[in-house]
Amino acid sequence: MNNLETTYEIAKEQYAALGVDTEAAIERLKKIPISIHCWQGDDVAGFENTGQALGSGLAVTGNYPGRARTPDELRQDLEKALSFIPGDHRLNLHAIYLESDTPVERDQIETKHFQGWIDWCKSQNLGLDFNPTCFSHPLADDGMTLSSPDKGVRQFWIDHCKASRLIANDMGDQLDNPSITNIWIPDGYKDTPADRFAPRQRLKDSLDEILTQPLEHTIDAVESKLFGIGSEAFVAGSHEFYLGYAIQKQMALCLDAGHFHPTEMISEKISSCLLYVPRLLLHVSRGVRWDSDHVVTFSDELQAITREIVANKFEDRVHIGLDFFDASINRVAAWTIGVRNTLRGLLLGLLEPTDMLRKAELEGDFTTRLAMQEELKAFPMAAVWDEYCRRQDAPVSSSWLKDLKSYEKDVLSLR
Numbered sequence: 001m002n003n004l005e006t007t008y009e010i011a012k013e014q015y016a017a018l019g020v021d022t023e024a025a026i027e028r029l030k031k032i033p034i035s036i037h038c039w040q041g042d043d044v045a046g047f048e049n050t051g052q053a054l055g056s057g058l059a060v061t062g063n064y065p066g067r068a069r070t071p072d073e074l075r076q077d078l079e080k081a082l083s084f085i086p087g088d089h090r091l092n093l094h095a096i097y098l099e100s101d102t103p104v105e106r107d108q109i110e111t112k113h114f115q116g117w118i119d120w121c122k123s124q125n126l127g128l129d130f131n132p133t134c135f136s137h138p139l140a141d142d143g144m145t146l147s148s149p150d151k152g153v154r155q156f157w158i159d160h161c162k163a164s165r166l167i168a169n170d171m172g173d174q175l176d177n178p179s180i181t182n183i184w185i186p187d188g189y190k191d192t193p194a195d196r197f198a199p200r201q202r203l204k205d206s207l208d209e210i211l212t213q214p215l216e217h218t219i220d221a222v223e224s225k226l227f228g229i230g231s232e233a234f235v236a237g238s239h240e241f242y243l244g245y246a247i248q249k250q251m252a253l254c255l256d257a258g259h260f261h262p263t264e265m266i267s268e269k270i271s272s273c274l275l276y277v278p279r280l281l282l283h284v285s286r287g288v289r290w291d292s293d294h295v296v297t298f299s300d301e302l303q304a305i306t307r308e309i310v311a312n313k314f315e316d317r318v319h320i321g322l323d324f325f326d327a328s329i330n331r332v333a334a335w336t337i338g339v340r341n342t343l344r345g346l347l348l349g350l351l352e353p354t355d356m357l358r359k360a361e362l363e364g365d366f367t368t369r370l371a372m373q374e375e376l377k378a379f380p381m382a383a384v385w386d387e388y389c390r391r392q393d394a395p396v397s398s399s400w401l402k403d404l405k406s407y408e409k410d411v412l413s414l415r
């Protein structure tokens with residue numbers, strides 16, 4: 001037995017003393033996929049090649065060398081990141097990542113423009129999720145898409161979202177694994193609206209039209225936001241708007257960790273929402289002062305989110321996606337850090353003696369609850385994590401960093 005395995009055996013015993021089965025935790029962790037967002041790899045630029053700047057209140061800061069400029073470069077980078085990540089996961093793609101020799105308008109996209117991605121996901125054993133891209137486009141420049149007062153503009157985005165659902169449905173069908181279609185729109189006003197109701201009424205009507213056709217292989221989700229750059233005073237698709245909509249339609253609600261007031265936590269919302277909507281999609285992100293989309297770190301909130309999912313056995317109803325974009329560090333590292341942290345958060349939750357804590361709570365013994373919650377923070381979770389990585393043939397601890405640096409030198413720095 002080497003040191004790693006010995007350390008694991010000791011940790012296993014310590015957890016077993018609390019009634020926690022580390023082997024069972026590892027088995028459950030293996031089955032939880034993380035949907036890895038393609039857009040961290042190229043600063044949300046996509047491959048339409050129209051020269052359109054990132055818009056609609058989204059901002060990527062930093063100019064670290066090595067941004068992926070083509071689908072092949074992006075896939076190469078994703079493969080590198082995946083080699084650092086234990087387990088089987090998913091790719092989350094946006095419509096602007098299409099592949100075509102000739103320009104294709106957003107309302108004209110078809111499955112064939114994404115076949116390269118579907119085939120690649122098959123080869124990598126990845127599920128695939130999809131998003132219409134209702135931003136970074138001349139028809140989104142005035143800040144309104146599905147809620148636009150202009151019927152033509154609205155119709156264009158309705159058609160784009162309809163086309164996106166059909167593509168996602170084909171993705172799910174081809175991969176034999178349902179694909180999520182998540183709709184986020186930037187619509188809002190910089191300053192105080194004179195009418196808050198009409199844009200929301202129009203948004204509701206647009207969504208109704210988009211979602212008319214029932215589809216078997218896609219799960220529809222809608223994502224709210226509190227405010228954005230340029231939509232500080234009003235956002236049509238607010239939390240109440242989409243919570244109500246998702247309940248009415250019994251569809252998935254997407255909660256983005258950066259889309260609420262800074263002290264408002266999505267970890268606290270999961271249990272309430274799941275009483276009324278069938279599924280949640282999470283955009284795990286990290287806002288710093290605003291919706292800054294920083295790389296996900298092993299923060300209290302990350303641990304609280306992942307703990308809520310596994311302590312309640314919500315894995316089948318909560319789809320975990322990541323949403324951050326940092327161009328100030330190596331982009332492959334950004335993915336690796338964010339995904340590994342999310343998995344570590346899940347593992348920490350899986351190693352909690354939840355039954356014991358809940359028993360203490362029900363008995364009114366809040367002393368034991370607090371004492372144990374705090375003692376658990378110093379338990380050897382890292383030993384179980386390392387063992388999991390070892391068994392999955394993924395790098396243990398920070399050993400991936402050296403390989404990443406070689407990749408940066410040999411591949412990224414030559415771009």
Ligand code: RNT
Binds near residue numbers: 184
């Ligand atoms: C924007 C939303 C949205 C995007 C991605 C690119 O505030 O969070 O999810 O970040 O779709």
Ligand code: ZN
Binds near residue numbers: 184223256283323
């Ligand atoms: Zn998001």
